Amino acid sequence: MKRGRWILPGDSAARLIDGVGLAKLIRGEIAADVAVLRGSGVTPGLTVVLVGDDAASAVYVGAKEKASREAGMAGETIRLPSATTQAQLLALVEQLNADASVHGILVQMPLPSHIDPDTVIRHIDPAKDVDGFHPINVGKLLIGHTDGFAPCTPSGVQRMLTHYGVETRGADCVVIGRSTIVGKPMAALMVQAGAGADATVTICHSRTRNLGDHTRRADILIVAAGRPRMVTADMVKPGAVVIDVGMNRIPDASTKSGTRLVGDVDFEGVRQVASLITPVPGGVGPMTIAMLLRNTVRSAQRTLVA
Numbered sequence: 001m002k003r004g005r006w007i008l009p010g011d012s013a014a015r016l017i018d019g020v021g022l023a024k025l026i027r028g029e030i031a032a033d034v035a036v037l038r039g040s041g042v043t044p045g046l047t048v049v050l051v052g053d054d055a056a057s058a059v060y061v062g063a064k065e066k067a068s069r070e071a072g073m074a075g076e077t078i079r080l081p082s083a084t085t086q087a088q089l090l091a092l093v094e095q096l097n098a099d100a101s102v103h104g105i106l107v108q109m110p111l112p113s114h115i116d117p118d119t120v121i122r123h124i125d126p127a128k129d130v131d132g133f134h135p136i137n138v139g140k141l142l143i144g145h146t147d148g149f150a151p152c153t154p155s156g157v158q159r160m161l162t163h164y165g166v167e168t169r170g171a172d173c174v175v176i177g178r179s180t181i182v183g184k185p186m187a188a189l190m191v192q193a194g195a196g197a198d199a200t201v202t203i204c205h206s207r208t209r210n211l212g213d214h215t216r217r218a219d220i221l222i223v224a225a226g227r228p229r230m231v232t233a234d235m236v237k238p239g240a241v242v243i244d245v246g247m248n249r250i251p252d253a254s255t256k257s258g259t260r261l262v263g264d265v266d267f268e269g270v271r272q273v274a275s276l277i278t279p280v281p282g283g284v285g286p287m288t289i290a291m292l293l294r295n296t297v298r299s300a301q302r303t304l305v306a
């Protein structure tokens with residue numbers, strides 16, 4: 001596909017953005033970077049800390065460890081019981097901050113309710129905060145400094161847009177959702193000056209009036225609301241690019257598990273209107289881990305030039 005060329009409405013249903021394929025490509029690039037780093041005596045190390053026994057978190061953490069190992073990195077998961085105190089967790093974070101073999105530290109959320117997530121995030125060395133949640137990295141993202149870390153899911157979305165040649169400059173980009181992990185950093189990335197950004201950004205949330213009036217103006221619609229199939233075809237401008245960040249489990253008696261994963265976008269309806277669309281699963285999800293590895297490699301590269 002030529003850069004900047006969008007498929008016009010009426011041609012056919014939207015083209016699918018292949019998050020699985022793109023994530024594989026990026027992981028290949030990362031493996032090559034890791035090989036170079038290892039040649040210089042540095043093995044990028046990602047340490048994930050999991051507190052408690054949340055089943056979904058255990059699956060995410062396992063996937064992160066596996067992906068980092070496959071890329072040739074040192075991937076370690078530290079599993080702590082749910083009774084771990086905040087002081088114990090902070091002591092572990094300090095230890096990882098001081099460990100030169102650890103380039104990325106990720107404390108898996110959610111934490112048990114007796115631990116304050118913001119206090120934990122603030123204890124992580126910003127230079128190892130590969131999730132991009134430390135206030136220093138949040139500030140750098142907003143300022144437009146590129147020596148911090150941007151959160152993985154929004155970075156993955158931006159990479160998708162550039163890879164598929166979507167013209168972002170001057171585009172109306174509407175983001176639904178204002179969380180600190182997706183919506184707000186997504187908007188901050190798209191509003192920056194430069195390639196893959198330069199968009200005119202609107203952030204919508206649960207208090208937004210007449211949501212459809214905003215979404216129908218969007219050339220690029222990014223949805224991260226956590227509401228199954230809330231964006232319907234009538235809310236989408238013909239030819240728009242639609243990125244569905246949502247991951248919602250809904251009941252489905254026809255599956256073995258009795259549930260099914262759906263996004264925040266009514267995929268079947270919206271794909272008839274949009275020019276490009278991400279499926280769920282297989283869209284944004286795989287990109288998040290790829291960008292986590294990318295941030296960890298970047299952290300390791302910085303230790304060489306520091």
Ligand code: NDP
Binds near residue numbers: 183245
């Ligand atoms: P949050 O619940 O933290 O935030 C949801 C946001 O959507 C809030 O800002 C909320 O507004 C807004 N919202 C909720 N309902 C509506 C509505 N009816 N109209 C307009 N705005 C609405 O969720 P996250 O940002 O953490 O995640 C969003 C989705 O993305 C979830 O499905 C999550 O599972 C998924 N996700 C996927 C990832 C991936 O790798 N693919 C990674 C991270 C998340 P308000 O602030 O007013 O409450």
